[in-house]
Amino acid sequence: MSTDTTTQRVFNFSAGPANLPLPVLETIRDELIALPSAGASILEISHRSPEFLAIQADAQQRLKDLLSVPDNYRILFLQGGSRLQFSMIPMNLLGKSQCADYVITGTWGKKALDEAVREGETCVLWDGKKTNYNDLPTMSELSPSTNSAYVHITSNETIQGVQFLESPGWDVPVVCDCSSDFLSRPIDVAQYGLIYACAQKNAGPAGVTVVIIREDLLKRSSESLPGYLSYQNHASNDSLYNTPPTFGIYVVGLVARWLQETVGGLEAMATRNEKKAQQLYDVIDQSGGFYVGHSKPEHRSKMNVTFRLPSEDLQADFLAQAKQHQLCSLKGHRSVGGIRASIYNAMPLEGVQQLRDLMLEFAASSAGHEK
Numbered sequence: 001m002s003t004d005t006t007t008q009r010v011f012n013f014s015a016g017p018a019n020l021p022l023p024v025l026e027t028i029r030d031e032l033i034a035l036p037s038a039g040a041s042i043l044e045i046s047h048r049s050p051e052f053l054a055i056q057a058d059a060q061q062r063l064k065d066l067l068s069v070p071d072n073y074r075i076l077f078l079q080g081g082s083r084l085q086f087s088m089i090p091m092n093l094l095g096k097s098q099c100a101d102y103v104i105t106g107t108w109g110k111k112a113l114d115e116a117v118r119e120g121e122t123c124v125l126w127d128g129k130k131t132n133y134n135d136l137p138t139m140s141e142l143s144p145s146t147n148s149a150y151v152h153i154t155s156n157e158t159i160q161g162v163q164f165l166e167s168p169g170w171d172v173p174v175v176c177d178c179s180s181d182f183l184s185r186p187i188d189v190a191q192y193g194l195i196y197a198c199a200q201k202n203a204g205p206a207g208v209t210v211v212i213i214r215e216d217l218l219k220r221s222s223e224s225l226p227g228y229l230s231y232q233n234h235a236s237n238d239s240l241y242n243t244p245p246t247f248g249i250y251v252v253g254l255v256a257r258w259l260q261e262t263v264g265g266l267e268a269m270a271t272r273n274e275k276k277a278q279q280l281y282d283v284i285d286q287s288g289g290f291y292v293g294h295s296k297p298e299h300r301s302k303m304n305v306t307f308r309l310p311s312e313d314l315q316a317d318f319l320a321q322a323k324q325h326q327l328c329s330l331k332g333h334r335s336v337g338g339i340r341a342s343i344y345n346a347m348p349l350e351g352v353q354q355l356r357d358l359m360l361e362f363a364a365s366s367a368g369h370e371k
């Protein structure tokens with residue numbers, strides 16, 4: 001019975017919500033009616049039951065172990081997606097006489113800034129707009145404002161497909177939107193004041209957002225903030241201020257377990273991800289200009305591979321052929337166009353190899369016809 005639905009699965013290159021590891025989906029299916037620990041569904045049990053508290057503690061511990069999160073950080077599970085973080089970050093961390101610094105490396109960084117502007121003084125340290133966000137600054141060429149409350153960066157720009165390889169090194173707290181490369185590689189959490197990631201790219205289903213915040217920053221949350229919007233409030237209630245996204249937290253725990261027990265940790269995951277991305281970038285680089293990557297080679301994302309074909313017609317044809325080969329959701333974001341292959345942790349190497357083969361075939365069969 002199970003193999004029927006499994007064999008119907010396509011290779012899903014969606015940017016988010018995105019594919020989940022098959023063993024995780026199988027566990028969810030097997031446990032959906034009755035969690036072994038509870039005799040009831042995860043969808044039915046109280047968020048204050050010992051069974052759910054154990055699930056949440058397990059998910060936190062697994063994230064802590066995977067990322068080697070130091071003891072002076074708290075791991076929160078919130079709702080409202082990364083978009084709500086765009087507002088909560090300045091609401092909690094930006095003081096009256098301070099400036100919030102933003103590094104704009106693509107669409108998401110810009111949207112984060114747009115929300116911060118509503119909350120207080122902001123400063124743009126760098127903006128890649130002039131080259132349509134195909135480039136990144138080096139961390140050493142950026143200097144935070146003298147009264148900086150924090151510097152906000154986006155580790156991976158999901159739409160443009162550029163990714164920081166460097167860690168930041170500033171004394172002011174660094175706030176990082178890791179939504180689309182969270183758990184894809186090791187990260188030195190101690191370099192950051194706050195890391196956040198909506199789960200639906202790489203860590204679980206839509207509906208839960210992970211926030212990892214250094215404890216000293218919790219003191220900045222003003223008493224006058226609405227209850228839900230205060231990090232201090234969520235931390236002191238251990239993410240149980242109101243009903244947390246229980247199903248999402250459960251799935252994040254399963255994904256973390258898969259990373260630990262099946263993949264073998266984030267170093268191993270990063271190696272897999274690099275290998276997958278290289279397969280596609282090699283085809284782009286060896287296509288004699290048929291495929292043109294969006295990002296400068298040195299900033300290429302291992303998660304979202306963005307490129308164009310010589311014409312819109314060829315692009316449409318390519319997408320149609322891909323669909324016939326069960327390679328789905330490859331159309332680029334409407335703001336950038338072209339093709340975007342999102343190859344998060346759960347995309348198997350086999351899916352990437354099939355896409356690579358199609359790219360090779362398509363370029364060969366279109367040679368000479370594109371003009």
Ligand SMILES: *Cc1c(COP(=O)(O)O)cnc(C)c1O
Nearest residue numbers: 081082083108158177179180198
């Ligand atoms: C998807 C994404 C977001 C937005 O997340 P929501 O959960 O839809 O609010 C923000 N930042 C990055 C980098 C993303 O990839």
